[in-house]
Structures are given as C-alpha cells and as structure tokens.
Amino acid sequence: MKLFKFISTILFSVLINFSSAQDIHFSQFYATPLQVNPAKTGFITGDYRLAGNYRNQWSSITVPYTTAIGSAELSFVAGKKKKDVFGTGFMFINDKAGDSRFNTSYIGLSEAYNVAIGKYNKDFLGFGLMGAYCLSNISYDNLRWDEQYEGGTFTEVFPIGISDYYDLSLGAEYNKLIDKSNNFTAGMAMYHVFKPNQTFNDDPSSRVFRKLVVNVGANLGMGNKFTAYPKLLFEKQGPFNELVIGYLQRYSLNYNYLNDYGVYIGAMMRWNDAFIFVTKIDLNKFTMGISYDINFSRLALVSHARGGPEISVMYTNNIPGMHKKKIFCPRF
Numbered sequence: 001m002k003l004f005k006f007i008s009t010i011l012f013s014v015l016i017n018f019s020s021a022q023d024i025h026f027s028q029f030y031a032t033p034l035q036v037n038p039a040k041t042g043f044i045t046g047d048y049r050l051a052g053n054y055r056n057q058w059s060s061i062t063v064p065y066t067t068a069i070g071s072a073e074l075s076f077v078a079g080k081k082k083k084d085v086f087g088t089g090f091m092f093i094n095d096k097a098g099d100s101r102f103n104t105s106y107i108g109l110s111e112a113y114n115v116a117i118g119k120y121n122k123d124f125l126g127f128g129l130m131g132a133y134c135l136s137n138i139s140y141d142n143l144r145w146d147e148q149y150e151g152g153t154f155t156e157v158f159p160i161g162i163s164d165y166y167d168l169s170l171g172a173e174y175n176k177l178i179d180k181s182n183n184f185t186a187g188m189a190m191y192h193v194f195k196p197n198q199t200f201n202d203d204p205s206s207r208v209f210r211k212l213v214v215n216v217g218a219n220l221g222m223g224n225k226f227t228a229y230p231k232l233l234f235e236k237q238g239p240f241n242e243l244v245i246g247y248l249q250r251y252s253l254n255y256n257y258l259n260d261y262g263v264y265i266g267a268m269m270r271w272n273d274a275f276i277f278v279t280k281i282d283l284n285k286f287t288m289g290i291s292y293d294i295n296f297s298r299l300a301l302v303s304h305a306r307g308g309p310e311i312s313v314m315y316t317n318n319i320p321g322m323h324k325k326k327i328f329c330p331r332f
Contacts (some may be wrong), residue, residue: 038171291309
C-alpha cells in the first residue's frame, strides 16, 4: 500500500506540472466553440446561442479537477447584400485543480466576421479575435512537505499566490454549406498570441506558451434519418501536442428541420491518452451531450482508467423582430 501511494504521489506530481503547462481542454470540444476558434463566434443557425460545459476528472486519484465553461453569442446579418454574418460573444472559464486549489478564471470577449464567397453564397470565410483577462491563484494550506516540520510541528506558512494577465487570440475558418444536412468546416486559431507572463514569484521568463488549434469537421447526410459527423481537433502548445479524432452518428426522430429532434452516439480518441464515449440529444433548439473518458495512458495505473465525466448543454434560438436570413450552419 505504501508503494502504491508513493507511485501515485509521483505520477500526480507529474500531472500537476503537465496541467500547469497546458491550457484546459474538453472532450466535447465541439460544444465549446469559442475555446476552439474565435472565428466561430456568431456563425450559427439563429440569432443567439448559449452554451455550457462541466468536466470532472481524476476523482479516483485525489481531489478532483473541475472545469466549467459558459458562453453567449449574438449573430447578425451584415454586408451590402446582407449575406455575411457578424458575431459577438462572451466566454467565461473556471478551473479548479487538486489539493492546492489552483484556481483559474478566464473571461473573454470575441468578435468574428464571416464573408459569403462563391457564386451561390454557400461558402464562408471567417476571421475572429478574442481579448481576455485571466486570473489565477493558488493556496498552500493543504500541501505539506517534510522540510516544513520542526520538532513534529508544522511551522512554515505560505501566502496565497495570485497571478493575472491580459490575452489576445486570433482565428480563421472556412465553411462550405451545401444544404441543411451536408457541410464542411476547417479552421485554425492561435491563442495567447503575445505569450503573456504568468508567474507567482515575479519571474519574467515564465510565460504562457502560444497554442495552435486546428479543427476539421463535416456533416454528411445519409438519407432522411442518418447523419455522420467525423471530427478532428489538433492542439500544439509549447512542447505539448494533443490530437482528438472521432465520429458521431445521428438518428433523426423526425423530418422537419425547424422542429428538430435527434439522438447521437459515438466515440473519439485522444491520442496516447484516452477513449471518449459520447451520447447526445437534440430537442428542437436545445442540445445536451454526455461523455466519459477512459484512460489508457501511463496514468491509468493510478486512475484505474477512470478519467471522468463531462456534460454539455447548448441552446440556439431567434430574437423576435431581428428577421435574420436562415443559414444552415454546421452542427457541432
């Protein structure tokens, strides 16, 4: 038992270092559009979209890591011919990690403009940006080291560490909208463009790595009932890479797209880390998804392959009087 606890402590320490060097991530990345690419802001089938996601992981090892994200977007027709789409949005992320209560809050404001191109205005080229403020703090109250004990008494007191920075992210995306059941999307974004300083001890060399994000996806109609959703996400942040590939299958419960009901089932894989099993349901303008990670990396030795659950919700609707032209944007 002592050996197991020792190994668990070592691996968990590595996990803490790994997590502090990388941004947070969600398995249902398609349900957190502003975290994937600012150019997605407002490119929706409707006038506004509300989204939320909650993730709980590593509860089988220690105090769990919990991450929550919420976003809101508005969409407007734009351009001389009213074929373009302008979007503005807001995103909030809160992440709490382990015994140290390492807490990060991230607030971002984003804007995007998608230009209709091509003869039939079914191709869109979008550009977006996000300005953000990040605040992190850490508490040492629940952390203990041998060097802190003197005569059997814990003596050393640490202050609460606080760090903050301002941030800028940019993105571009291409969307091809064939019809309501078939479309394609591909985008690239760069987060932390200016590599902001993040430190708890005034170290000017401690900077946030830039993060490159590439996303590719498609909706492929398969008759009246079935639709295939292949997905790919690649992220590179400093020396760390992450690749997620997956596939969801949708079964439509009706034929009327304006009153849309459907169920999904699928699986994804985070390369060299975890299998992700996903289910999802569309209830007209409301969507809810549930996923679970099963680890197969070296961390599975202490996590018992239990990565953790994740739940997402999304609501898209119109605002009376706005009269936005109907655009069948890609599903996520």
